Amino acid sequence: MIIVEHLAKRVGPEQTPVLRDIGFRMDSGELIGLLGVSGSGKTTLLRCLALREKWDKGNFRVDGTDILQGGLGGRTKIRREWAFLEQNEELNRNRTALKNVLIGQAAQTPLWRRLTGMVRSDDYMGAMDELERLGLLDKSRMKLGQLSGGERQRVAIARALVHGAKVILADEPVTGLDPKSAQSVIETLRELCKETGLSVIAVVPLELAERFATRLWVLDNGIIKHDVTGRRLTSQERAGLL
Known part of the structure; x- marks a missing residue:
């Protein structure tokens, strides 16, 4: 259970309010399509939830843990269990899909592993299992630069899952993809939510959100x-989005 109350955030030298009073409850297994016009604060909201941005005020509880007031323990929980997939996800195009999955993000991977590239056999098998689940087993030894945009996005998802993500915050994960690849990525997220209890908040196009999200904001x-x-x-709910 994720509970957010009264989240507010101002940005810039003029302290312009972007988020004024965000509140919600979210359960495991939900795929939430986050909608809004450009500048409405979608990315800022995801960055706040990932603790990439400091909250001006608000309450944030995850499975009973007070994230903001709980000291290092609460913030460590977010770093370990929440993955923030940015619009231009930082993957190494010169590494194979498998290596990208294994090395992971800095917050999730010990320094010695990032420097040496060494992995345990259990980690190797876990990475291969996730690549197989996402239909990428035959691409595991290919360098990322050889993969399509949709395949690279699925590598980013596999990386998050291998490193223990229970929640994925995805900022426009299908931008720049062809319609078929974009649908494949969102379908993959929907299936993972259903099969594993993964929770996802994703900024996605309206038509894909309406088709695949279990909930719309x-x-x-x-x-x-x-x-x-x-x-x-409805037309009233769509007002201003198109």
Whole structure:
């Protein structure tokens, strides 16, 4: 259970309010499509939840742990169990898909492993299992630069899962992909939520959000204006999105 109350965030030298009063409850297995016009605060919200941005105020509890007031333990929980996939995910195009999955992000991987590239056999098998689950087993030995955009996004998802992610925050994970690849990535996330209990909040195009998300948030004027189960939005709910 994830509980956020009264999240507020100001940005820039003029301290412009971007998030005013964000609140929600989220259970495991949900795929939330985060919608809103450019500048509505979608990326800022994801960065705040990933603790990449400092909150101005608000309460943040995960499975009973007070993240903001709980000291190092709460923040460590987010670093270990939450993965933030940025729009241009930092993957090494000169490493193989398997190596990218194994090395992971700095917060998730011991320094010695990042420097040496050495891995345990259990880690190797876990990485291969996730690549197989995501349909990339035959691409595991290929360098990332040889893979398509959709395949690279699935490598990023596999990396998050191998390193223990229970929540994925994905900022426009299908931007720049062709329609078929974009749908494949979102379908993969939906299946993972259903099969493993993974929770996902993703900024995705409206048509994909309506088809695959289990829940839709429309962000407007610093609040979640609409919070509905996954379906086609009404004309009133769509107002301002198109």
